Amino acid sequence: MVNELRYRPSAKRWHAYRNGLYECPLHCGNLLAIQIGDGYFPCRLELDADWYVEIGETKLRLHPKTVYRAMLLF
Template identity: 35%
Template sequence: MPMTRTYRDGRMLYDARYDRWTVWDLYAKPCPLHCGEAFDLKVGQHFLPCRIEMDCEWFIEFSNTKFYLHPDVSYWIRVR
């Protein structure tokens, strides 16, 4: 019997008070993200596996490609 994976979608928003990105709509209260956490980020109509990191600014890494996050934008993510 094939194993089915359960995914949950939520939004990732920047919280300037703590200089941190948080996940909304997945848990009872907003959940902060930490460097190295992995999830899927929606790019266009597709969810791509990535991880969040911090240098001088927060960014997403997709297999050796950096995507800098804009604090005024919310991003759709998917977690397993």
């Protein structure tokens, strides 16, 4: 199932939605498959100064105003 990841400034964390309905908060270490272009890439959600995902050894910072498509793997 594909979810939308949206940042909630009041909670200072990312949350997953499915079909427009709230599903769950996301936490450091959660495993996802995030959509980049036409493909989905397995990654792990992490927090440093900003939220980011690790895809292999590559870190991709998540932008709070962007909605991402991802499959939850947990």
